[in-house]
Amino acid sequence: MRVIDLSSPVDASGWEPDPVVHRIMTPAEGARHMAEEMKAHFDVDFDPADLPGGELLSLDTLTLTSHTGTHVDAPSHYGSVGAYGRPRDIDEMPLDWFLRPGVVLDVTDVGVGVIGAERIEKEIERIGYTPAPLDIVLLHTGASRHVGTPRYFTDFAGLDGPATDLLLDLGVRVIGTDAWSLDAPFGHMIAAYKETGDDSVLWPAHFAGRRREYCQVERLDRLADLPGSHGFRVACFPVKIKGAGAGWTRAVALVDE
Incomplete structure (x- = not known):
């Protein structure tokens, strides 16, 4: 079995909005x-x-914050109330969510901005595999090349609401990204809101977690090193921090050889 490290470091020498x-x-x-x-x-x-x-x-x-380096967001991070009941903290999440078959979707062509449902559907069709319930879906945006610099926090792409719901409708409960956030950059979202007045463009991927229970893995790395779009497992167990909205993880891909 080959183990591929998918984690970015906790590095006090790198640039962070909340310095380490x-x-x-x-x-x-x-x-x-x-x-x-x-x-x-x-x-x-x-x-x-x-x-x-x-x-x-x-x-x-x-x-440091629990969102420094590669980490798992718990439902309680998205808001204090969930349509499904009390949002669970990171120490309450079922461990079997975090050791599952992985699927990587290459959306590097999007650049900076929003990844829509149509782009996700197109990539699923291209790879010829539809994520199964509880598969861990990883978004390869290419943003990890900016790790440790201010651009990592501004130059990336994130899911819109329909794209998030598309994956959750398939039974996916853990969605990962090599970007800083599963949502689009702050500046992009705020500009879209000011232009349209539509508040659904504000943090739609995170706020989907208020309606439907799921976890995000943010700040992954080296997704380009994966041997294919599927056929591997992902292990991303979060650190057990009592009552926390997130926990760090040493995410890896497990490839049988």
């Missing part, structure tokens, strides 16, 4: 910290110099 803070305590600093904590809490004296090389363990402390 990554503090590293070195093994030597960890030794001194441990000695101080042992003395403060247990009145135990310990000399860090007694450790090999004067080192204990490193420790990383990060400040």
